[in-house]
Every structure is written in structure tokens, then in C-alpha cells.
Amino acid sequence: MGNPNVGKSAIFNRLAGAKVMESNYPGTTVDYTKGYMRLENKDIEIIDVPGTFSLEPKDKAEEVAVKMLKENKDAVIICVIDSTKLERGLYLALEIIEEGYPVIIALNMWDIAKDKNIWINIEKLENILGVPVVATVAVSGEGIKELVSKIKEASPANIERIVERAGGLEK
Amino acid sequence: MGNEVKFMIGRIYFAIFGLVVLGIGILEILLGLTGRSFEWGIMEMSGEFLLWRGLILFFAGAFYLSSIKNFTDIHQLAKVVMGSVMIWIIAGVKIFSMILESIPGEEGWLNTFEGFLESYSAPYIPSLFLLPFSLVVLYYIRLSGEMSKGGGDER
Amino acid sequence: MKLTVDERWDLIDKITKQVVKYGEYKYTLKDAIAELTVKPLTGIPIAIAVLYGFWAFFGAFAGFFTDGFFVKLFDNHWLPWLQGVFPGKGGWLYYIFVGDPKADNCFEAFGVLTSGLFVAIGVVLPAIIAFYLFLIILEDSGYLPRLAVLIDTVLHKIGLHGFAVVPMILSLGCNVPAVVATRTLETKKQRFMMATLLAIFIPCGAQLGIMLEVIPEYVGLVMIYLLAGFFIFGFILNKLIPGRSPEILLDIPPYQMPIARNVRRKLWARVKSFFTVAVPFVLLGVVIVNIMYLTGFLDWLANLLEPILCGWFGVPKETVGPLIAAFLRKDLAVAQLSAIEMTTYQLVTSVVLVSLYFPCVATFAMLIKEGREEGLKGVLQYLFGSLLALITVVFLWGGLVHLIWIILGVA
Numbered sequence: 001m002g003n004p005n006v007g008k009s010a011i012f013n014r015l016a017g018a019k020v021m022e023s024n025y026p027g028t029t030v031d032y033t034k035g036y037m038r039l040e041n042k043d044i045e046i047i048d049v050p051g052t053f054s055l056e057p058k059d060k061a062e063e064v065a066v067k068m069l070k071e072n073k074d075a076v077i078i079c080v081i082d083s084t085k086l087e088r089g090l091y092l093a094l095e096i097i098e099e100g101y102p103v104i105i106a107l108n109m110w111d112i113a114k115d116k117n118i119w120i121n122i123e124k125l126e127n128i129l130g131v132p133v134v135a136t137v138a139v140s141g142e143g144i145k146e147l148v149s150k151i152k153e154a155s156p157a158n159i160e161r162i163v164e165r166a167g168g169l170e171k
Numbered sequence: 172m173g174n175e176v177k178f179m180i181g182r183i184y185f186a187i188f189g190l191v192v193l194g195i196g197i198l199e200i201l202l203g204l205t206g207r208s209f210e211w212g213i214m215e216m217s218g219e220f221l222l223w224r225g226l227i228l229f230f231a232g233a234f235y236l237s238s239i240k241n242f243t244d245i246h247q248l249a250k251v252v253m254g255s256v257m258i259w260i261i262a263g264v265k266i267f268s269m270i271l272e273s274i275p276g277e278e279g280w281l282n283t284f285e286g287f288l289e290s291y292s293a294p295y296i297p298s299l300f301l302l303p304f305s306l307v308v309l310y311y312i313r314l315s316g317e318m319s320k321g322g323g324d325e326r
Numbered sequence: 327m328k329l330t331v332d333e334r335w336d337l338i339d340k341i342t343k344q345v346v347k348y349g350e351y352k353y354t355l356k357d358a359i360a361e362l363t364v365k366p367l368t369g370i371p372i373a374i375a376v377l378y379g380f381w382a383f384f385g386a387f388a389g390f391f392t393d394g395f396f397v398k399l400f401d402n403h404w405l406p407w408l409q410g411v412f413p414g415k416g417g418w419l420y421y422i423f424v425g426d427p428k429a430d431n432c433f434e435a436f437g438v439l440t441s442g443l444f445v446a447i448g449v450v451l452p453a454i455i456a457f458y459l460f461l462i463i464l465e466d467s468g469y470l471p472r473l474a475v476l477i478d479t480v481l482h483k484i485g486l487h488g489f490a491v492v493p494m495i496l497s498l499g500c501n502v503p504a505v506v507a508t509r510t511l512e513t514k515k516q517r518f519m520m521a522t523l524l525a526i527f528i529p530c531g532a533q534l535g536i537m538l539e540v541i542p543e544y545v546g547l548v549m550i551y552l553l554a555g556f557f558i559f560g561f562i563l564n565k566l567i568p569g570r571s572p573e574i575l576l577d578i579p580p581y582q583m584p585i586a587r588n589v590r591r592k593l594w595a596r597v598k599s600f601f602t603v604a605v606p607f608v609l610l611g612v613v614i615v616n617i618m619y620l621t622g623f624l625d626w627l628a629n630l631l632e633p634i635l636c637g638w639f640g641v642p643k644e645t646v647g648p649l650i651a652a653f654l655r656k657d658l659a660v661a662q663l664s665a666i667e668m669t670t671y672q673l674v675t676s677v678v679l680v681s682l683y684f685p686c687v688a689t690f691a692m693l694i695k696e697g698r699e700e701g702l703k704g705v706l707q708y709l710f711g712s713l714l715a716l717i718t719v720v721f722l723w724g725g726l727v728h729l730i731w732i733i734l735g736v737a
Contacts, residue, residue, distance in 0.1 A: 005579050031506070050510075058512055059509065059510050059511060059512050060509040060510075060517075061509045061510045086342055086346060087338050087339075087342055090338045090341065090342070091334060091335070091338060094329070094334055094337065094338065095334070098329060109580075112580055112582075115354070117348065117349025118346065118347075118348055118349065119346065119347040119348075119349060120345055120346050120347075121344075121345040121346070121347070122345075124344060124345045125341070125345045128341055128344065128345070129341075139582075139585055139588070140585075159329065162337070163329075163337060166337055166340040166341050166344070167340055167344075220378065220381070220382070223374070223378050224378070226371075226374060227371070227374060227375045227378060230371035230374070230375070231371075231375075233371075234368070234371075245353055245354070245355055245357075245358045246358045246361070246362075248355060248358070249355055249358030249359045249361075249362050250362065250368070252355065252359060253359060253362055253363075253368070253372055256372075256375070257371070257372065257375040260375050260376065260378065260379040261375070261378070261379075261382075263379070264378075264379050264382035264383050264386065265382070267383065267386055267387075268382065268383075268385070268386030268389075271386050271387065271389070271390035271394070272386070272389075272390070274390070274394065275390065275393075275394030275395060275398075280395070280398065312355065315355065316355070
């Protein structure tokens with residue numbers, strides 16, 4: 001899951017070898033697509049969903065995304081974030097973490113962030129969130145292998161601990 | 172030669188080039204509006220969409236001319252780039268269609284060799300002549316890229 | 327524990343402060359160009375240049391295949407051969423499959439295997455390849471969304487708000503995904519309005535393609551009529567339909583080099599769906615029209631509708647055949663229209679009519695499906711709403727086009 005136009009479909013196509021339309025265009029995916037990938041000699045079902053900014057859907061494409069999340073309680077969520085727009089991506093990621101899903105974060109469009117001189121400390125982000133974080137460039141395939149190898153490390157994280165590690169909330 | 176001198180030359184170059192492009196553009200618009208055509212040596216101003224091509228060249232010329240103030244500024248360079256891209260579009264599709272038109276024959280499947288060569292002979296539209304001169308912008312893109320990189324290293 | 331919205335943002339703020347380091351922000355040439363392409367003053371000239379490139383590229387590419395090879399193949403080899411070997415000359419089967427035995431070109435033969443195949447393979451196929459190739463490159467490079475923003479800005483300046491430009495531009499490829507894309511709109515009003523307007527007014531890639539091929543000199547005129555209709559009726563619908571139409575915010579993706587693999591894949595998907603979905607409908611359309619002609623039904627219908635067609639719209643009654651074919655495929659209908667003898671103005675009017683009067687079967691099915699998402703009431707609303715809008719539009723706009731011709735003194 002992730003915000004619109006962060007490259008969810010591109011990552012999905014990489015993982016499932018499928019042919020979902022990917023465009024440099026927000027709102028290309030308006031329905032979910034199922035596909036399969038092989039992980040440790042097992043076929044695993046993966047689902048590509050439309051982009052959404054939060055778990056409170058604003059339009060019908062977002063509703064689809066949220067519905068898919070609610071229907072698949074035992075799913076591992078690959079949270080795709082546009083590295084140049086980390087904040088709004090994290091918002092959705094935190095919401096999903098709070099729901100108790102095991103999450104792995106893909107910081108996509110890493111190349112564009114690099115061009116824009118934005119540097120994200122992946123290790124530190126991993127430590128704070130307590131979930132695996134991988135830098136990817138979906139259109140060229142960079143980082144996808146690492147993403148796959150870390151899927152099994154995805155685990156639910158405790159939001160209270162995250163708050164603690166981030167240095168507490170202002171009251 | 173220092174970069175400043177290079178940019179000064181670029182400024183003068185694109186000012187002159189811009190005027191030429193603008194002039195051709197205006198001429199083509201006038202011809203297009205009155206439905207006439209014009210041939211001068213190996214250059215011709217005629218054919219489909221003459222008015223539109225004139226309009227595009229007019230804007231390209233305007234882009235060049237508006238860029239000469241603060242020529243080193245990245246925004247201004249972007250205008251030069253887009254002006255050149257507009258010329259490349261016109262010239263590019265013209266070359267593309269010349270190549271495609273040269274292959275099939277009038278009656279048979281393939282063109283005769285004479286017919287093939289014939290389709291590449293003069294006269295040409297102005298944009299084809301402008302094309303090589305507009306490529307100068309590539310040099311300035313590189314120069315500007317090097318400068319900003321150089322500036323970054325000094326940090 | 328669940329956080330409140332504010333707490334969440336606060337937490338994000340804390341995290342990003344620790345993990346993100348922003349380097350010196352360098353304004354790149356790419357950024358400057360991106361800005362130029364969306365500002366109206368510089369963006370409109372650039373858009374004109376891109377559209378010109380589109381047009382010229384299309385003409386060269388489609389002309390190369392259609393006029394350079396397919397016309398020769400079909401007219402000089404396929405047609406004479408088929409006319410020679412097909413049994414039962416003059417019989418009804420012959421008429422359906424080969425068409426007019428005296429025809430010397432595939433445009434006017436009207437048979438399934440002559441006109442049908444020629445239109446589908448010889449004319450529309452090169453057209454859609456050229457069209458989609460360019461469109462996909464524009465889309466993947468990131469220019470298309472910028473064009474959308476540019477158009478949106480201009481529309482706002484002239485007081486038209488709330489038009490979803492993205493589905494509109496997508497619609498130039500095919501109305502079906504465009505109707506689906508209206509799902510990203512927030513209110514039901516907007517979804518209904520855009521889906522209906524798109525289905526009625528915006529021609530699809532195949533139709534645009536064949537128009538550029540057979541009546542290139544009038545495409546501009548046809549498009550002006552269609553787009554003017556789009557905005558005028560959009561404006562009216564916006565006032566008539568209850569509900570809100572909030573502003574549409576669009577994220578602009580970065581400019582990037584289109585990736586050959588992705589372009590190839592998308593182009594292939596389009597071509598494949600053309601063969602599996604469009605070609606059968608084109609052939610079926612020819613069969614149906616030919617059967618109607620043979621049974622005399624077409625003549626009967628033409629005479630029945632003559633007062634409307636000739637009187638109100640000012641087009642010859644023979645256009646009834648293409649109008650029926652247009653239920654299935656608009657591209658076929660345009661091709662058939664171009665084979666009927668009529669004046670320029672009648673041709674433009676009838677092409678506008680064909681575009682307007684009914685969405686193609688696939689789009690219509692998609693409209694119903696979209697309505698179904700909102701329950702049975704939704705289906706009925708979509709169905710009757712669209713049809714009502716459609717009939718009104720066809721009569722008003724078609725008549726108006728005719729009226730304009732009369733005023734100009736050319737009809």
C-alpha cells in the first residue's frame with residue numbers, strides 16, 4: 001500500500017512478474033490486482049491496490065484499498081513510500097502499523113531523492129520504527145531483491161515503543 | 172576562456188539566432204494566413220500546417236529572445252532549451268516523415284532508387300536549417316551542469 | 327494504542343527530523359523546464375508544439391503503413407483475388423463477405439472481408455499504434471499530467487471549475503479506462519457528470535485515428551465542435567445536477583525518461599486488446615449493417631428517419647448505416663461515412679453525430695458497471711441520466727451544428 005503515484009504497481013510488477021498498467025500518473029490503478037510470487041519455494045499471493053493517503057478513504061479507489069486491507073487480516077503489508085515525500089508516506093505507514101499489521105517499508109524513487117539531495121538514514125528509520133526499511137528504484141529494479149529477502153522479517157511493531165524511540169510526544 | 176565569456180558569447184549567439192527564428196516564424200504565419208508559399212533557393216515555406224509551424228517558430232524565437240536577460244540563470248536557460256526543443260520537434264517529425272515517404276513506391280511495393288533519392292532533395296523547410304544551429308544549446312546545458320556541480324564541490 | 331491525527335503528524339515530525347538530511351536544494355534545469363511547461367504563458371506554446379509533433383508524427387507513421395502498403399495490398403491483390411475466388415457472385419453471402427462485386431477499392435466494397443478487414447487492419451491498426459506510441463511516451467515522460475494541469479489552469483481562468491482533466495485526457499486513448507478513472511473523483515455528482523460527458527463528447531484513440539486518416543482536413547473542426555459541446559454541456563450539467571463538485575488536486579509526477587520495456591508492454595497491451603476486442607466488433611458491425619441492407623430494413627429505417635436526419639441535422643439519409651455501425655465501433659462508422667457522397671459540412675456534421683449519439687458498446691457496458699457500484703438505483707440513474715443527457719445533447723448540439731452551417735450559408 002502507499003500514496004498515489006509512488007510506484008506500487010511498478011513494484012508489484014517486479015514482484016509478481018505481472019503486467020499491471022504502470023504510468024507516471026497518479027490514479028492509474030483504481031482496482032486491486034492479485035498476483036503470485038515465489039518466496040522460499042512457496043507461491044505467495046500478493047495484491048496491488050490503488051493509492052490512498054490515509055485509512056479514511058476519500059474516493060472509491062481509496063475505498064478499495066482500505067477494504068482490501070481490512071479483508072486480509074493476516075497479510076504482510078509492503079508500504080511503498082515516495083522517498084521525496086517521506087512525511088505523507090509515513091502517515092499511512094503509521095496508520096497501518098497501529099492497526100497491528102506486520103509491515104515492511106519500501107522507500108521508492110530513491111534515485112530521484114538522491115538527485116534532489118534528500119538523504120534518509122535507513123538504519124535509523126529502521127531502528128525507530130522497528131520494521132525493515134529498504135531503498136528501492138522500482139522502474140529499474142534496484143533494491144527489489146533486498147525487499148524480497150526482507151519480507152519475512154516484517155513484523156508488527158508497537159506504536160508506543162515507536163513513540164518512545166522517537167523521543168516521546170509533546171503534550 | 173572563462174565561463175563568463177562563454178555565456179556572453181551564448182547570449183549574443185542566441186539573441187541573433189532568436190531574431191532569425193522569430194523572423195522566419197512571422198513570415199510563415201503571414202504566408203500561412205494568406206495561403207501563399209515562398210521558395211528561395213533551397214529553402215521553401217509551404218505545405219500543410221504552415222501556419223502552425225510558423226506559430227511554433229515564432230514562440231521559439233520569443234523564448235530565445237526573452238532569455239538573453241540574465242542568461243546564466245537556470246530559468247532562462249530552460250527557455251532556450253524549450254525553444255530548441257520546439258525546433259527539434261518540427262525538424263524531427265519532418266525528417267521522420269521524409270524517411271518514411273521515401274520507402275514505398277508510387278505503384279510497386281518499394282520505391283525506385285531515383286525516387287528514393289528524390290525524396291531527400293531540396294528544397295527544405297526552414298526548421299531543417301535551424302536545427303544544427305539550435306544544437307548549440309546542448310553545449311550550454313553541459314556547461315551549466317558542470318558549473319553547478321563545480322559549485323557543489325567547493326562547499 | 328491509536329494515535330490521533332495530530333499526534334501522528336507530531337510523531338512523523340520527530341522521526342523525519344532524526345532520519346532525513348536535506349542537502350542544499352539545487353534548482354535543476356529539469357525543475358525549471360517543469361515550471362515552464364505548466365505556466366500558461368510558456369506552456370501553451372509548448373503544448374502547441376507537442377500537439378503539432380503528435381499530428382505530424384501520426385500522419386507520417388499511419389500514412390507510411392496505410393497508403394504505402396496496405397492500400398496496395400488490399401486494393402490490388404486481396405480484393406481482385408477474393409472477388410475471383412469467392413463463390414456465388416451476386417448471392418447474399420457474397421454480398422455480406424465481399425460486398426459490391428464491381429468495387430475496385432476496399433473502402434467502397436462494404437464486405438466483411440474487404441471493407442471490414444481493410445478498415446480494421448489497414449487503417450485503424452497503424453493509426454492506433456502511432457497514436458498510443460506517442461501517448462504512452464508523453465504519459466511516461468510526465469508531460470501528460472502537466473498538460474492536464476495547464477488545461478485545468480486555463481479552464482479556471484475562463485471560469486470553468488471542477489473538470490477532471492486527467493480522465494478527459496485518458497479518454498483520448500479509450501473511453502473505457504477513462505470511465506473507470508472517474509472513481510478517483512470525490513463526489514457522486516462529479517463521477518456521474520464526468521463519466522457521461524466523457525462517453526458522449528470525447529472521441530477515443532481509434533476514432534481519432536481513423537478521422538486523422540480519412541478526413542485529416544476536418545479533424546480540427548470536428549474536435550472544436552466536440553470540445554465546445556463538452557464544456558457547454560458540462561457547464562449546464564454542473565448547474566443542473568445537485569451536489570458538490572470540489573476542486574481537484576493533482577500531484578505532478580517528476581519528468582523522467584520513458585523506459586522502453588514499459589512503453590513496449592503498454593503498447594502491446596493496447597494492440598492485443600484491439601485484436602481481441604475491437605476487430606471482432608468491426609467485423610460484426612459490417613455483418614449487421616449488410617444484413618440490414620439485404621433485408622431492406624436499412625432502407626426502411628433510412629426513409630423513416632429521413633425527416634430527422636435531413637431536416638433537423640441536415641445529413642443524407644444514407645448515414646443511417648454508419649450510425650448503426652457506430653453502436654459497435656466508432657472507427658468503422660467514420661470509415662463508412664467517408665465512403666458516402668456528401669458535402670464537407672454534411673460530413674463534419676455526421677462525424678460529430680457519430681461521435682455523440684451513443685457511446686460504443688464497451689463504454690456503455692462500463693457506464694452501467696460504474697452505476698452498479700452504487701446499487702440498482704445507481705444503475706438506473708446512470709442509465710437514464712446518461713441516456714437523457716445523450717438524447718438532449720444529440721438533438722440540441724446536432725441541430726445547432728446544422729444551424730451554424732445554415733447561418734454561414736453553406737448547408
